Amino acid sequence: MNRPLRLVLPVAIAALALGVLLGSFWPRGDDFFALKKNFTIFGKLYEELATGYVDDLDAEQLMRTGIDAMLRTLDPYTVFIDEADNEDLSILTHGRYGGVGLSVGQRAGRMVVIQPLEGSSAFEQGVRTGDVITHIAGVSTAGMSSDEASHLMRGDPGTTVAITVEREGEPAPLEFRLTRSEVQLKNVTYASYLDSTPGVGYVKLERFARDAANEVRQAVEALQGERSLDGLVLDLRGNPGGLLEAAVDISGLFLPQNSVVVSTRGRLAETERVYRSRSAPLAPDVPLVVLVDGGSASASEIVAGAIQDHDRGLVLGERTFGKGLVQVIRGLPYHTSLKMTTAKYYTPSGRSIQAVEYSRDGVGGRAVAVADSLRRAFTTAGGRTVYDGKGIEPDVEVGFGAMSELEEALLRQAAFFLFANRYAATHADQNAELTVTDADLQAFRAWLGEEDFSYRTDAEHTLDALAADLAEAGYGEASDELAALRREVLAEKEADFERHALRLKERLRREILARYVGGRAQIEASFPEDVQLNRATELLADAAAYRAALQGR
Numbered sequence: 001m002n003r004p005l006r007l008v009l010p011v012a013i014a015a016l017a018l019g020v021l022l023g024s025f026w027p028r029g030d031d032f033f034a035l036k037k038n039f040t041i042f043g044k045l046y047e048e049l050a051t052g053y054v055d056d057l058d059a060e061q062l063m064r065t066g067i068d069a070m071l072r073t074l075d076p077y078t079v080f081i082d083e084a085d086n087e088d089l090s091i092l093t094h095g096r097y098g099g100v101g102l103s104v105g106q107r108a109g110r111m112v113v114i115q116p117l118e119g120s121s122a123f124e125q126g127v128r129t130g131d132v133i134t135h136i137a138g139v140s141t142a143g144m145s146s147d148e149a150s151h152l153m154r155g156d157p158g159t160t161v162a163i164t165v166e167r168e169g170e171p172a173p174l175e176f177r178l179t180r181s182e183v184q185l186k187n188v189t190y191a192s193y194l195d196s197t198p199g200v201g202y203v204k205l206e207r208f209a210r211d212a213a214n215e216v217r218q219a220v221e222a223l224q225g226e227r228s229l230d231g232l233v234l235d236l237r238g239n240p241g242g243l244l245e246a247a248v249d250i251s252g253l254f255l256p257q258n259s260v261v262v263s264t265r266g267r268l269a270e271t272e273r274v275y276r277s278r279s280a281p282l283a284p285d286v287p288l289v290v291l292v293d294g295g296s297a298s299a300s301e302i303v304a305g306a307i308q309d310h311d312r313g314l315v316l317g318e319r320t321f322g323k324g325l326v327q328v329i330r331g332l333p334y335h336t337s338l339k340m341t342t343a344k345y346y347t348p349s350g351r352s353i354q355a356v357e358y359s360r361d362g363v364g365g366r367a368v369a370v371a372d373s374l375r376r377a378f379t380t381a382g383g384r385t386v387y388d389g390k391g392i393e394p395d396v397e398v399g400f401g402a403m404s405e406l407e408e409a410l411l412r413q414a415a416f417f418l419f420a421n422r423y424a425a426t427h428a429d430q431n432a433e434l435t436v437t438d439a440d441l442q443a444f445r446a447w448l449g450e451e452d453f454s455y456r457t458d459a460e461h462t463l464d465a466l467a468a469d470l471a472e473a474g475y476g477e478a479s480d481e482l483a484a485l486r487r488e489v490l491a492e493k494e495a496d497f498e499r500h501a502l503r504l505k506e507r508l509r510r511e512i513l514a515r516y517v518g519g520r521a522q523i524e525a526s527f528p529e530d531v532q533l534n535r536a537t538e539l540l541a542d543a544a545a546y547r548a549a550l551q552g553r
Contacts, residue, residue, distance in 0.1 A: 322355025
């Protein structure tokens with residue numbers, strides 16, 4: 001029987017992938033027999049389905065479904081990368097791509113500009129945050145994902161792409177023809193001394209791409225060259241990580257030469273490795289505070305864990321994400337790749353920061369949080385006790401406070417984002433000194449009424465369940481009491497706007513500023529209300545308090 005031509009490519013990919021895997025990780029005898037046996041079964045099963053199933057099948061899609069189902073039984077970081085996604089991998093590792101400099105995303109079901117990159121074609125031509133992109137290269141963005149939109153805007157430097165946007169306050173769509181150029185994403189997005197504490201420098205690190213360590217080095221050297229550096233804040237909040245080597249090199253800027261930064265261990269001997277700082281530190285004695293939060297992951301946790309375990313500085317903020325898994329990229333045929341977890345990493349004290357384990361029950365890689373009873377204690381170089389299993393827990397815990405149900409609902413429905421568009425359409429240029437007034441907050445509340453904004457609180461859901469239970473039990477006489485409770489809940493809900501006014505104003509201020517000023521000015525505008533940064537500068541300005549916190553008192 002002749003096989004359909006479309007069957008050849010997937011079978012070739014599968015066979016060559018097996019060769020790549022066998023060449024990289026030659027299994028033991030029993031494992032090799034099981035691998036060969038099951039691959040033979042899989043190949044035959046796939047061939048029978050692709051050639052004999054009652055309905056016509058897409059052979060490549062069938063193979064991809066099998067790959068995806070297999071990987072779903074593992075952790076979420078082990079993924080197949082097809083030819084199109086390899087472009088995103090290049091951006092992660094190299095930090096550059098050919099594009100127009102637009103960060104886009106979905107808001108209220110529409111494709112919008114999240115931020116134009118300063119210096120890019122889009123930025124220079126006046127595309128701004130909040131613009132709704134309706135067409136890219138003549139293609140409607142309706143139903144398009146953010147990744148699809150980004151891919152459509154990328155291309156060879158020097159080429160152009162047309163986009164059509166709708167902007168609040170403009171009577172007709174706006175047309176832009178943007179020129180693609182090599183866009184190099186900055187790892188360090190801000191570095192300067194803080195006006196509030198003149199001797200304290202601040203460095204914001206957004207990602208760990210290939211040149212991250214060099215950018216941090218240059219930022220610190222520039223600060224040292226400007227004046228005496230009496231303290232440094234390294235901000236890793238919201239930084240999802242990146243390259244392990246970059247994390248090692250950045251840690252080495254502050255740790256003594258040859259200090260252990262991180263170690264890795266996996267199933268194979270070749271995954272066991274200890275990474276040490278390789279050169280003399282740039283700032284060995286400068287008091288240091290590392291800011292972290294729940295968005296700090298992977299490489300960010302390597303840096304924070306190394307600084308903490310060597311008692312080199314303070315980690316301040318909120319508990320980190322807890323990703324202690326190491327991935328490597330294995331090239332596969334036809335410009336595809338496999339990103340595969342091969343090891344776990346451990347901080348210098350020997351602790352794993354991995355916060356969840358992934359069960360392999362044949363159904364899916366179900367995440368199970370590490371139980372408190374299974375967490376183990378470790379000791380830092382100075383004798384402080386730290387624990388594994390839940391990310392990096394800060395030495396000084398400072399949070400922004402619990403988010404109200406009202407704020408959560410406003411964020412879910414992109415209310416701050418959309419109102420900022422309305423504001424920008426009716427207000428002249430603003431600067432970083434913008435203040436959101438009580439009148440602005442009332443205008444926001446009135447706009448929400450026009451937009452029919454609504455949400456239900458946990459208390460309302462609880463009352464609904466209680467009412468159903470009482471009705472089922474025949475307790476109809478409780479209806480008056482339930483009605484009274486509902487009135488009380490609604491009154492409390494109405495009061496939430498005033499109760500949380502300060503946080504709502506700050507949310508609005510940041511979103512509105514994004515329509516008028518660039519990224520640097522936005523960062524500076526956040527400083528006065530940044531409780532974590534303010535606490536860090538207080539500690540760096542008070543040597544006794546800094547030492548006491550570093551000693552665990």
